[in-house]
Amino acid sequence: MKHLIPFALGLASVATAHAASIAMEDQSQLPAAPAKAEHSEWFQPPHEKDLPNDGFGQLVREGRAIFVDTRNQAGEYVGNGMNCTNCHLDQGRKANSAPLWGAYTMYPAYRKKNDKVNSFAERIQGCFQFSMNGTAPAVDSHIINAITAYSYWLATGAPVGKALPGRLYPVVQEPAGGYDLARGEQVYQQQCAVCHGDNGEGQKAGKDYVLPPLWGKDSYNWGAGMHRINTAAGFIRHNMPLGKGGTLSDADAWHVAAYMNSHERPQDPRLIDGSIEKTRDKYHADDGVNLYGKVVNGVMLGQGVD
Numbered sequence: 001m002k003h004l005i006p007f008a009l010g011l012a013s014v015a016t017a018h019a020a021s022i023a024m025e026d027q028s029q030l031p032a033a034p035a036k037a038e039h040s041e042w043f044q045p046p047h048e049k050d051l052p053n054d055g056f057g058q059l060v061r062e063g064r065a066i067f068v069d070t071r072n073q074a075g076e077y078v079g080n081g082m083n084c085t086n087c088h089l090d091q092g093r094k095a096n097s098a099p100l101w102g103a104y105t106m107y108p109a110y111r112k113k114n115d116k117v118n119s120f121a122e123r124i125q126g127c128f129q130f131s132m133n134g135t136a137p138a139v140d141s142h143i144i145n146a147i148t149a150y151s152y153w154l155a156t157g158a159p160v161g162k163a164l165p166g167r168l169y170p171v172v173q174e175p176a177g178g179y180d181l182a183r184g185e186q187v188y189q190q191q192c193a194v195c196h197g198d199n200g201e202g203q204k205a206g207k208d209y210v211l212p213p214l215w216g217k218d219s220y221n222w223g224a225g226m227h228r229i230n231t232a233a234g235f236i237r238h239n240m241p242l243g244k245g246g247t248l249s250d251a252d253a254w255h256v257a258a259y260m261n262s263h264e265r266p267q268d269p270r271l272i273d274g275s276i277e278k279t280r281d282k283y284h285a286d287d288g289v290n291l292y293g294k295v296v297n298g299v300m301l302g303q304g305v306d
Contacts (some may be wrong), residue, residue, distance in 0.1 A: 042095035042166045043102070044204025045154040056149065063150030066143055067092055071208065074143045077108055080266065081202060081209040081218035084147075087131060087226060092154060095166030096238040096245075102167025103146075104155040113287075124221060130224040133266045140217065156210075170232035174289065175251040179229060181296070187252045191241050192260075200263060215263035218304045222268035227232035228288035232257035262296045267304025276302040 002071035051057045067072040068091055070083040078234050085091055092100035107120035114126070125136035138141040158164060189198070195211045196202055202213035213219045225231050239245040248256070272278040280293030280302065292302045 003197050010129070028172045032234060043164050045093055045099075045101045045157055046156050050134040051153065056153075059146050059149040060153045062142075063148070064091060066146055067150060071225050074128075074137065077134045077136050077137050077143065078132045080132060080220065081213050082132055083209075083212075084127065084131075086212040087235070092151070094239070096168075096170055097235065098168055099154070099166065100151040101154040101158055102164050104151040105160045106163065106167070113283075120151065124148070129269060130219045131226065133219075133224075133269075169231055170238055172230070172233045172237045172253055174230065174233075175254055179289075180255050181256035181259050181262055184255035184257070184262075186194065187248070187256040188259050192256065195242065200260065214260050217266060219265050221266035222292050222302055222304070223270055223283070223284035227261055227265070227292065228290045229254065229257045229261055230288045232261060258291070261291055262301070264301060264303065264305050268292065268302070271304075276300060 051060055067084045067088075070085075071078050071081065085098065088094075088099060089097040093225075096104075103123070104120060107123060108117050110116070111118050111123075111126075118126075119139075124147055128134045128136045134225055142191045166199070192214075196214050197211075199216070200214040200219070201216060202209045202218065203211040209218070220226050226235065231254045233250075236257055237248055237250060240248070268279055270279060270283055270285065272282060276293045284290055284292040294301055
């Protein structure tokens with residue numbers, strides 16, 4: 001299990017001189033009608049060659065650079081070793097990997113997680129807070145604007161408010177007997193450790209992770225959606241091992257997702273009064289299948305790591 005990381009490093013500097021000469025009211029920057037999509041069962045986002053060389057194109061390129069290299073492009077808001085593209089594969093394009101083209105057109109939307117109607121910008125903020133174990137950039141910040149522009153461009157031609165096929169991690173049914181941590185460990189060592197390490201530590205090239213950590217201080221925190229076993233199982237079943245998605249059985253995807261999420265990780269930033277029990281009751285009791293606040297191998301999970 002790994003993710004494609006270095007696709008757009010350095011793209012933020014493209015076309016700056018040209019963009020600076022374009023007035024804000026220039027209607028030529030409005031997107032033209034998209035070309036007919038290639039034949040596929042999935043929505044087809046536009047190609048890079050179709051991106052205009054104007055102010056809008058520059059912002060989209062900057063958003064893509066942030067998306068694939070978040071730790072370097074927006075490091076002040078990232079508190080772990082993750083990049084956006086670790087959970088949204090192929091630069092946010094891949095169907096069944098929560099692609100941006102499937103998310104952008106579904107907001108504003110109510111989210112049970114924070115019990116309010118969220119804008120797309122607020123949804124991105126949540127990713128920084130939980131998946132990145134960091135802090136949320138301001139709604140009107142350049143970082144949020146750039147990622148939003150990139151998402152908007154990927155959704156060119158997508159119907160608004162329609163749940164497109166492939167827009168989420170597909171639902172994978174829990175095994176009849178529930179998850180098996182011992183079997184999950186076997187699957188992990190056979191299929192995942194080569195990329196993510198024997199102890200879920202990921203792999204680095206210099207200071208940067210090229211293969212993301214799956215638990216420990218540099219992984220997603222206990223508030224991230226991926227801490228739910230059912231969510232992680234859907235992602236794993238259809239996307240992992242990288243390049244061989246769909247090769248694991250539903251049951252093994254569940255087992256290895258449970259094993260991955262049976263390890264400690266950074267604390268849920270919504271921790272109530274220092275109490276794991278109170279936090280579980282409020283935020284995790286009805287939040288899918290998860291191990292926050294549960295005892296595994298004699299230890300209660302959810303204490304967090306620094």
